[in-house]
Amino acid sequence: MRAPARRTRRPVAAPIVWLLACTLAGCSLAPMPAPSAPARPVPEPLPEVGAESELSPGAARAEPTVTDTSRSLEESVLGEGGAPAGAAQPPPVTRPTGGLPPDGPSVLATAGPATAPNVAAALRLIEDGRQSLRQEQYDVALERFERSLSLDPNNPYGYYFLARLHFATRRYDQAVTFAGRAAALGSKLDPGWLGHAYELQGAAFEAVGRYADARTAYRNASSADPLNATARAGVARLEPKQPASH
16 A cells, blocks of 8 residues: 655745734734845946056056155165165275365456556456356356457466366366466466466376376476465375385
């Protein structure tokens, strides 16, 4: 005899259970809240066709702005030379070096009642060019010095300041030539100016590495003006070092 088939109890649907519970509790029937659907992630908008992405390899990136504060902080940590603060710094490389001699007094002081008109005009041009040289107006200064020498070709001050101009613009060979010309006209110069002319020539020789010639020029400057301390220092600086005796 075949056994009767068992009925499978179906689970009571959620709405029926909720309805019975509300009936027994005496509550008013309200619509069952619909189950909330899980939130879906909002897709990011795709870039338009032809628009460049910010991170594309060819896109230009803004460079960070370096402020004064950040720069000073960096320098306080690394030091000016890039080494950490407090670290031992390598000794500076020292080589003989000269510089421009003092500017000297006004050349107009050398003019007097007996000065020829062309010489007086040349001195005025030299003084004018000298002021332009101080202001680094080199083209104006060059024009003034050359005009002064066209009026007075044997004016040592014109050659001297022309040499200063070429030294300031790092044309040392021309500075050597014009300083030597000024020194050759030394009979028209007082001892102080003659010493400056030789000193300037020595500084120009020294700048191009002709140390023996520079030493000779410094010696001439010291002989012309024994009070020229810079010339004496140049001679001492360029003296050959004597090997230590054992």
